[in-house]
Amino acid sequence: MKSSEELMSKLQPVLGLFLLVVFWELAFEMRLVDPVLLPSPAQSFQAFWHGLEEGSLWADLRRTVARTGISFAIALVIAVPLGILLGSSDKVYRALEFPIDFFRSTPASAMFPLFLILFGSGESTKIAVAAFGAALAILFATAYGVMNARKQRQLAARVMGASRLQVLSDVTIWESLPQTFVGMRSGVSLALVIVIVAEMFIGSTDGLGQRILKSQMVFDMPDMYASIFAAGALGYLLNLLFIVAERRFVHWGGK
């Protein structure tokens, strides 16, 4: 009895996935959707495996990872210091809150044409737009974290003899870290979204976005699903990576 309960609790996380595949298989067997549009799970998985094996899916995946990584790194380097600066001054923050909030709420994809003019149709545009989107998310979260740092901890440091700069480096930045990590997590997701869209529509010859669009155009549906799955897995893993990093580096968060 007990062991079957244990087994159930272990299986629960994959139960949803299992049901989805069963439902997909049934839909395929019963021809609920045109098989050309919806191949069987086995065919799609085969395409995924094949893509990895012969290397072209790997290559596209790597390109997307590289673009996302570079844009995220640029965003991080720009947004964290700016966020700290912004958050540590009430006056600066109040003056800039509206424009930042406005741009943060603007869909980054709406900026594509502008960035195309600024950076041309090459690699830099994709990275610039993704970095722009991610940077605003990180900037806002960091500034918020700095502004909401516990005043009493800052006082505690000051009373022990810390200078303003030392309060910032020893207390305020640590206090803001949990928020910064939240911003980084949404920032990296956003960067991936923008990179995929950019690969589809801004003259690309590689990357997952381009691969998804290309296989759709030639009606290679198994490969399209395989590429969508690869993009999904990438997003999921990135999120997971940041959650693990968050637990590791801000172990005190929420406690």
Add this chain to the structure above:
Amino acid sequence: MQALKHMEAPQAARPPGAGEIAGMDLGHRWYAPGTHITIRGLHKTFGAHTLYDGFDLDIPKGKIISIFGPNGCGKSTLINMIAGILPYDKGQILFDGKDVHDTRIGYVFQNYREAVFPWMRAIDNIRYPLKYLDLSKGEKEARIDRLVESFDVKIDLNKYPYQMSGGQQQMVSIMRALVVDPEVLFLDEPFSALDYEMTQFLRDRLQKVFIERPVTTLLVSHDLDEAVYLADYVLLLSRNPTRIADFVPFDAPRPRSAETTLTPDFLRVKGHSLEIFQREVRK
């Protein structure tokens, strides 16, 4: 600063024995012998609300002063101004003639949860203020060892604060305040969020530290028993604008224990303080 003008200020409390000796005139800085902290002409308003208006106080050196008074009379405000973490509008506060920034102070907050640094282990929290002192590494470690020993710490100080109970966190906070060997120690209702057992434990440890090395201490308390029990002097404040209602000495020998609270002396001081407190509340 014209501290001299306030010399005869009627509400300035003097330690006994100091009053009859003429105050020392050190040019522009005057203070009675045995005095550590002098407060002259302190003025503080919050908006239209005047909390302190020409407040004078002398705090004797190496003594524990419990501050007690009606709600909203500004007990915490007073120690925060003295500790230099709250600005005041007018007046002067000196420590042996020095400014607060030239004085080593320790401060224990009521809310320990937001006072210790959760990203540091307990031992690193205690070590932290030492970085602002000019000591060799060996000296720093020796100090920590001494403190840990005199506190008779039974818990693992390599834990993070969030892995500790509230009382243990407050103990870390108290040790952090004491490790710098402060000239003045500020305690803002340090036990009010703790259970009785932990409160007793920490009071005993504090007493032990005080006996080993007296340090000028300002304790804000809303528990009259505790205020008297720990005090050399009970500073009773009035409703605002805040004045000194009384400055009551209590010189029972240390270490004090539960028996101390049954002595006629304790009951007299407590009774007298309560009488004044009630008079001030009714005003």
